[in-house]
């Protein structure tokens with residue numbers, strides 16, 4: 001692989017620091033961390049439970065650093081059901097070796113079926129058992145996506161498998177490692193990459209009451225929305241596909257904490273509301289589990305609209 005220049009480390013570090021909203025004084029530290037990671041390569045064990053793999057796909061959509069850099073230069077993915085080159089017995093061996101060694105950051109994508117453990121099996125072992133073995137040797141556990149963070153779509157009523165979040169499963173197992181929740185459906189690649197680098201090289205970021213990093217999820221999407229002025233003027237889009245404030249069409253930006261409206265998706269090209277959709281609140285703890293969505297639709301008095 002081509003040697004990486006100091007300039008490249010500083011450039012990537014600058015992008016990560018800006019994307020995370022961190023102090024620029026951390027650029028040298030993050031650059032140094034990236035340099036270390038490029039030689040030692042940071043150990044990540046990524047397990048997928050009840051998931052659609054969408055957060056892995058989103059992770060590969062990272063633009064700064066890009067997927068090739070992430071996988072070959074900075075991160076050592078000990079094991080990943082979708083991305084590992086190994087298959088069959090060699091994949092199982094790689095997983096066993098990684099867990100024996102320990103000391104990795106455990107990334108979990110997807111919920112954990114505690115009601116019917118057999119609903120998600122890996123190599124003849126329930127995902128719940130594998131998860132406990134892997135978490136017991138992890139430095140920290142990062143829950144990527146709505147399903148791992150809060151149960152998400154697998155935990156939607158009637159939740160026949162007993163789909164449970166990472167924190168819920170750890171609680172049941174009587175385990176208490178540091179946990180960082182990065183909800184989203186999927187999680188934005190910047191949220192995953194930035195916070196993983198932070199955990200690896202700076203430490204656990206400051207978290208809110210839902211174990212979400214405050215810098216990523218600390219502000220109400222609605223307050224930073226480009227259509228906020230229209231909301232205040234009560235000029236609402238009336239039909240699906242109309243441009244403008246989507247409040248009357250059920251936008252959950254009014255109760256969702258994320259930075260989508262500032263950051264944008266697909267390299268900052270667009271985001272849900274700008275593309276004339278509502279925000280469905282995929283970063284909310286209650287995503288896909290609210291029984292009564294009518295609360296958010298046409299509720300004029302609640303938000304004074």
Ligand code: SF4
Pocket residue numbers: 221222223225226227228229231244245246247251252253254273279
């Ligand atoms: S209701 Fe939705 S579209 Fe309207 S300002 Fe708030 S976040 Fe933006």
Ligand code: SF4
Pocket residue numbers: 184185256258260261271272273278279280281282283
């Ligand atoms: S705008 Fe809302 S629905 Fe779209 S990705 Fe962000 S939090 Fe999820």
